[in-house]
Amino acid sequence: MSAAQGPNRPLRVAVVDDEPTMRRSFARLLRSTGYEASVYSSGREFLDACQSKPPDCAFIDWQMPGLSGVEVIEHLRRRGIGIPVAMLAAIDDAEVRRTCTALGTHCFLVKPADGVALLNAIESMVSSGSVSSDALAPATNGVAAPIRK
Amino acid sequence: MLMSSVAVGGSKAPRSWRSWPQLFTWNNVLGSLALAAAYLLGVWVGIALTFEPIAVSTLWPPNALVLAALLLTRPRVWPLLIATVFPAHLAAEIFLGVPLDMALCWFASNVAEALIGAALILRLLGRMPRFDRVRDLSVFLFAGVVAAPILSSFLDAYFVYLIGWRYTGYWELWRVRLFSNALATLTLVPLVLIWFQTGTAQLWRGKAWKKLEAAALLASICIVSVLVFQRSHAPETAAVLMYAPLPLLMWAVIRHEPNVVALCVSIVALFAITGVLDGRGPFIARSTVDAAMAVQMFLIIAESSLLLLTASLGELRHARSAARRQEESLDLALGAARMGTWEWDFASNRLSWRIGRAGRSRLRTRTVPVAQMLTRVHADDRAGVQRAIDEALAGSGDGEVECRFVNRRGASQWITSRGKLLLDRFGNPRRMIGVYLDTTERKTQELQMRTHREQLAYLSRLSLMGELSGALAHELNQPLAAILLNAQAACVQIAAPNPNLRDITEMLRDIVADDQRAGEVIHRLRALFLKGVVQVRPLAVNECIREVLALERSYLLVAKVKTHVQLADNLPRVAADRVQLQQVLLNLIVNACEAMSADEPHERRLWIESMPGGHGKVDIVIRDSGPGIDDVDAIFEPFFSTKSTGIGLGLAVSRSIISAHGGRLRASRNQPRGATFRITLPMAAEDDQGETQSAAARGDQVS
Numbered sequence: 097m098s099a100a101q102g103p104n105r106p107l108r109v110a111v112v113d114d115e116p117t118m119r120r121s122f123a124r125l126l127r128s129t130g131y132e133a134s135v136y137s138s139g140r141e142f143l144d145a146c147q148s149k150p151p152d153c154a155f156i157d158w159q160m161p162g163l164s165g166v167e168v169i170e171h172l173r174r175r176g177i178g179i180p181v182a183m184l185a186a187i188d189d190a191e192v193r194r195t196c197t198a199l200g201t202h203c204f205l206v207k208p209a210d211g212v213a214l215l216n217a218i219e220s221m222v223s224s225g226s227v228s229s230d231a232l233a234p235a236t237n238g239v240a241a242p243i244r245k
Numbered sequence: 246m247l248m249s250s251v252a253v254g255g256s257k258a259p260r261s262w263r264s265w266p267q268l269f270t271w272n273n274v275l276g277s278l279a280l281a282a283a284y285l286l287g288v289w290v291g292i293a294l295t296f297e298p299i300a301v302s303t304l305w306p307p308n309a310l311v312l313a314a315l316l317l318t319r320p321r322v323w324p325l326l327i328a329t330v331f332p333a334h335l336a337a338e339i340f341l342g343v344p345l346d347m348a349l350c351w352f353a354s355n356v357a358e359a360l361i362g363a364a365l366i367l368r369l370l371g372r373m374p375r376f377d378r379v380r381d382l383s384v385f386l387f388a389g390v391v392a393a394p395i396l397s398s399f400l401d402a403y404f405v406y407l408i409g410w411r412y413t414g415y416w417e418l419w420r421v422r423l424f425s426n427a428l429a430t431l432t433l434v435p436l437v438l439i440w441f442q443t444g445t446a447q448l449w450r451g452k453a454w455k456k457l458e459a460a461a462l463l464a465s466i467c468i469v470s471v472l473v474f475q476r477s478h479a480p481e482t483a484a485v486l487m488y489a490p491l492p493l494l495m496w497a498v499i500r501h502e503p504n505v506v507a508l509c510v511s512i513v514a515l516f517a518i519t520g521v522l523d524g525r526g527p528f529i530a531r532s533t534v535d536a537a538m539a540v541q542m543f544l545i546i547a548e549s550s551l552l553l554l555t556a557s558l559g560e561l562r563h564a565r566s567a568a569r570r571q572e573e574s575l576d577l578a579l580g581a582a583r584m585g586t587w588e589w590d591f592a593s594n595r596l597s598w599r600i601g602r603a604g605r606s607r608l609r610t611r612t613v614p615v616a617q618m619l620t621r622v623h624a625d626d627r628a629g630v631q632r633a634i635d636e637a638l639a640g641s642g643d644g645e646v647e648c649r650f651v652n653r654r655g656a657s658q659w660i661t662s663r664g665k666l667l668l669d670r671f672g673n674p675r676r677m678i679g680v681y682l683d684t685t686e687r688k689t690q691e692l693q694m695r696t697h698r699e700q701l702a703y704l705s706r707l708s709l710m711g712e713l714s715g716a717l718a719h720e721l722n723q724p725l726a727a728i729l730l731n732a733q734a735a736c737v738q739i740a741a742p743n744p745n746l747r748d749i750t751e752m753l754r755d756i757v758a759d760d761q762r763a764g765e766v767i768h769r770l771r772a773l774f775l776k777g778v779v780q781v782r783p784l785a786v787n788e789c790i791r792e793v794l795a796l797e798r799s800y801l802l803v804a805k806v807k808t809h810v811q812l813a814d815n816l817p818r819v820a821a822d823r824v825q826l827q828q829v830l831l832n833l834i835v836n837a838c839e840a841m842s843a844d845e846p847h848e849r850r851l852w853i854e855s856m857p858g859g860h861g862k863v864d865i866v867i868r869d870s871g872p873g874i875d876d877v878d879a880i881f882e883p884f885f886s887t888k889s890t891g892i893g894l895g896l897a898v899s900r901s902i903i904s905a906h907g908g909r910l911r912a913s914r915n916q917p918r919g920a921t922f923r924i925t926l927p928m929a930a931e932d933d934q935g936e937t938q939s940a941a942a943r944g945d946q947v948s
Binding site for chain 2: 114115117118120121122124125127128129159160161186187189206207208209210211212214240241242243
């Protein structure tokens with residue numbers, strides 16, 4: 097949480113995934129719905145970026161080369177970065193869910209995750225109060241209406 | 246029979262001087278006495294057939310009988326035989342009023358003749374002659390009928406000249422004695438030897454009608470001989486009538502064994518000579534001496550011709566019998582081996598084949614036109630058969646083909662056939678001969694084994710896919726997730742007041758690319774999950790390795806294994822089933838990753854390489870940095886497993902798959918740690934190579 101951030105700025109969402117198409121498509125959806133998306137291809141890259149400018153919330157892929165999603169969260173917590181995190185996984189595994197819960201992950205999403213579910217997750221993270229209050233969650237403004245049923 | 250006993254007794258006698266007492270066995274002594282008695286009888290017959298005033302008989306049996314006895318016994322028994330004959334000879338001659346010196350001299354010449362004949366025959370043949378062999382008969386005629394009588398007659402005539410008893414001139418005596426003894430030898434020796442060789446037992450063997458025929462023949466010979474030789478004829482018919490017994494004799498030669506022939510010949514000789522003695526028969530001459538001469542010559546010529554014919558036919562029978570025996574043995578062997586022979590005659594364009602039948606003595610031979618045979622070949626195999634035939638005719642000369650024959654009931658029979666082309670002296674193809682083997686049973690077993698192997702491989706593959714399911718789901722979910730997000734982002738964009746068309750186009754492009762990627766994953770998985778027919782085809786191993794790595798990308802990722810791929814360029818294609826080879830590779834990679842799971846992530850390394858394996862083979866090497874293998878042979882045993890999960894069939898199935906492809910799968914330990922699995926596969930046929938694999942020999946690093 098940086099003090100330099102002004103009021104009503106777009107919510108910054110980080111996407112950490114080794115899969116380029118996943119990063120690209122997720123970022124497009126976020127930008128289309130009024131968010132500011134920052135993408136990272138590895139956990140290491142994301143952690144480095146967090147040092148200077150942490151996002152408001154993050155979507156982290158569970159399976160990645162190098163640091164895994166779980167390890168990235170552990171690093172964040174160790175560094176005292178308490179942003180809300182959603183975990184993305186290819187398999188719905190009970191063991192993984194338990195691990196994520198234990199680490200205080202906000203939610204657990206299984207790929208292929210629906211865009212609406214992803215946006216809802218952001219809203220949920222915002223409404224939970226763990227997101228900085230000066231940030232705006234535009235998805236709630238009806239921008240994402242075309243994909244909401 | 247006594248003679249044969251002598252033969253047996255003599256043959257068993259050892260050679261050393263200590264065995265002399267064994268010479269005087271009952272058999273030998275009785276045999277010698279029997280010879281003496283026969284000798285006396287022979288003298289009586291000889292005297293009865295003697296023309297006055299010549300001192301020599303027309304047919305003098307004693308010498309022939311001694312010769313026959315010598316041939317029937319071992320040489321070491323000969324002194325005993327001669328010693329026993331001596332008193333009989335002396336007694337008979339003195340009884341007949343022959344001076345003692347003359348009797349002694351005649352004994353010497355008679356014995357000399359028998360000894361010369363017997364020694365020569367044994368020297369040339371090494372055994373008693375058989376009268377159904379041309380060579381044996383030739384030796385007998387030369388030594389016994391020609392050489393011995395000629396040589397001994399010189400001696401005999403000289404003795405008569407010396408002593409002067411009934412001397413009528415040296416050459417006349419020589420000639421008369423020569424013919425007399427030659428005729429006796431020719432008539433009696435075969436008779437005695439054949440009857441001793443065959444024994445009387447043969448008389449009671451054989452078919453009844455054959456015995457009846459022989460009896461009828463003998464009776465006919467007697468009747469014809471009486472009619473021809475024992476009656477007076479007009480001079481015009483006499484010359485022709487002497488040949489009257491010939492048809493019957495020919496009948497004997499053609500239809501009967503040599504013993505019957507010898508008997509018939511003796512009967513004819515006896516009637517012919519006695520007829521001349523009585524002044525009857527066709528042999529009419531100015532003097533009895535000339536008549537005797539005529540009958541002797543007639544009989545010698547007729548008998549030797551008949552014996553030669555008998556021997557020739559005997560050899561033919563032996564050859565036929567040997568051929569039949571060989572044929573039967575061959576048939577038995579062919580039948581036992583489920584084999585047969587065939588012959589294709591190009592002139593008639595017909596194919597004959599013989600089916601070997603175990604347990605049956607009769608062969609089954611069939612002949613059909615070649616075109617008809619080809620229609621029975623299974624439709625799928627016909628082209629192969631035609632190709633093999635064409636290749637053989639075009640120059641290779643021989644060939645092998647495996648095909649199915651379909652019988653009228655529609656059942657298939659697998660045949661492996663090997664043929665050879667035979668040319669005539671101008672080098673033109675004349676016929677083809679060959680053997681075939683019924684391989685139906687083997688083929689059925691092979692098919693069953695293959696089905697079992699494939700089923701096991703399939704089950705093992707399903708189990709493997711189960712293990713990989715998580716990683717495979719990830720692999721498939723990635724593009725699907727991206728497609729969904731892109732599509733939704735596009736929807737949002739389109740609904741916006743000023744949609745950015747460039748962005749939308751990019752999104753759609755990404756959707757297409759991701760969809761194709763997902764399709765490829767499904768396509769690969771489908772092949773692995775399907776229980777398809779195993780299709781061995783020319784296959785580029787590098788392509789196969791890349792496909793497997795694409796499928797296992799997520800798996801390797803999760804397993805945190807760093808993979809190094811080194812694929813050699815210009816590898817020949819191998820003959821393999823794509824899915825089965827992929828299964829083996831998947832299995833080996835999963836095994837390697839599981840083996841390394843206990844190691845620190847940065848230590849987990851996997852090397853995958855392809856390289857030429859030498860002798861037209863291709864090697865695929867999968868090497869890991871894991872803890873290695875304790876027992877490199879045991880790991881391929883079924884149900885061997887070091888893992889807590891899995892049934893331990895993966896490596897056993899992998900090895901059986903590679904073996905079924907004619908390749909090898911070996912394991913070895915690495916130093917200081919790790920294991921190496923090496924797959925060696927034979928390359929596909931030259932025709933199927935096409936373009937070699939164009940994989941660059943680059944160090945692909947997948948993860």
